[in-house]
Amino acid sequence: MAIYSYHYRFKANFPYxxxxxFDPPTDPxxxxxxxxxxxxxxxxxxxxYRRDPYTGEKLRIxxxxxY
Known part of the structure; x- marks a missing residue:
């Protein structure tokens, strides 16, 4: 089970x-x-987990x- 609930989920194609x-997202x-x-x-x-400070929506990457 996930630690937080989230609104969006995205799979990155590279290692953690x-x-x-803390780098800014590269995907617009x-x-x-x-x-x-x-x-x-x-x-x-x-x-x-990242959050939009204005809407409160959460994204899980x-x-x-x-390695």
Missing amino acids: DERQV RFYRFTEVIWYGRDDEGWCV DFDPP
């Missing part, structure tokens, strides 16, 4: 890298999700395991 968690669809609310590994895998 903690050094890039996700520019509005500026707040990182959680990152790491949960029971579904490696992910980052799933990653491949780190």
